[in-house]
Amino acid sequence: MAKYGFGQFKADVKADIAVDSRRRPKLWFLTIWTSVRFRLLFLYRVARFLSGVKGMKMFLPYLRMRQYRLCGCEVSPRAIIGRGVLLPHPTGIIIGQGVTIEDNVTILQNVTLGHLGSGTEEDAYPVICEGVAIYAGAKIIGNVRVGKGAKVGANAVVLKDVPDSYIAVGIPAQMKAPKA
Numbered sequence: 416m417a418k419y420g421f422g423q424f425k426a427d428v429k430a431d432i433a434v435d436s437r438r439r440p441k442l443w444f445l446t447i448w449t450s451v452r453f454r455l456l457f458l459y460r461v462a463r464f465l466s467g468v469k470g471m472k473m474f475l476p477y478l479r480m481r482q483y484r485l486c487g488c489e490v491s492p493r494a495i496i497g498r499g500v501l502l503p504h505p506t507g508i509i510i511g512q513g514v515t516i517e518d519n520v521t522i523l524q525n526v527t528l529g530h531l532g533s534g535t536e537e538d539a540y541p542v543i544c545e546g547v548a549i550y551a552g553a554k555i556i557g558n559v560r561v562g563k564g565a566k567v568g569a570n571a572v573v574l575k576d577v578p579d580s581y582i583a584v585g586i587p588a589q590m591k592a593p594k595a
C-alpha cells in the first residue's frame with residue numbers, strides 16, 4: 416500500500432473541511448466543531464497517517480474507540496478513502512481494512528463494506544468507484560466492484576460487481592439498468 420504522507424493527510428483534511436463549509440464558507444471552524452462527518456473522517460485520516468509512522472500504532476485502538484464513541488462507526492485505517500465523501504447520517508457505518516472508496520461517494524447510515532469472512536485468499540474487499548451512492552442499511556461484501564455512478568438501494572446485499580450507473584437492489588442484489 417502506498418505511504419500516506421503528511422502532505423496528503425493535510426490536503427485530504429482541507430478537502431473534508433471544504434465539503435462541509437460549502438454552505439458556510441466563512442464559518443469553517445463550525446465544521447471542525449460540529450460536523451460528525453468531518454470528525455469521523457478526521458479520526459480515520461489521523462489513524463491512517465499514524466499507522467505509517469514508526470512507534471505510533473499504539474494510538475490506533477484509542478482512535479478506533481473515539482470513532483465508536485462519536486457515532487458508532489468504525490473505519491479501518493487500512494481502508495483507502497478519497498475526497499468529497501458524503502455521510503449524511505454518520506451512524507452504524509463499518510468500513511473494513513481492504514476497502515477502497517474513490518472520490519465523491521455518498522454513504523448513508525448502517526452501511527457495511529467488508530469481506531465475506533471465508534478466510535480464503537479470494538476473500539478480498541470491495542472497491543467503490545467515483546460518484547457511487549450507497550443507501551441506508553446496504554451491505555457490500557467481498558471482492559466486488561461497484562462501478563462509477565452506480566446506486567446501491569436501501570438494505571441491498573451486494574455480492575457481485577455492479578456495472579457503471581446501474582442500480583443494485585434486493586438480497587442478493589439484482590442489477591437494474593438505469594431508466595432512460
Ligand SMILES: CC(C)(COP(=O)(O)OP(=O)(O)OC[C@H]1O[C@@H](n2cnc3c(N)ncnc32)[C@H](O)[C@@H]1OP(=O)(O)O)[C@@H](O)C(=O)NCCC(=O)NCCS
Pocket residue numbers: 504523550551566567568569570571582584585591594
Ligand atoms: C436505490 C434507490 C435510490 C433507487 O432509486 P431510483 O434510481 O429512482 O430507482 P427506481 O425507484 O426507479 O427503482 C428501480 C427498481 O428497483 C426497485 N427498488 C428500488 N429501491 C429498492 C430497494 N431498496 N429494495 C428493493 N428494490 C428496490 C424498484 O422497485 C424498481 O423496480 P422495477 O424496475 O422492477 O420497477 C432507492 O430506491 C432507494 O433504495 N432509496 C433509499 C433511500 C434511503 O436510504 N433513504 C433514507 C434517507 S435517511
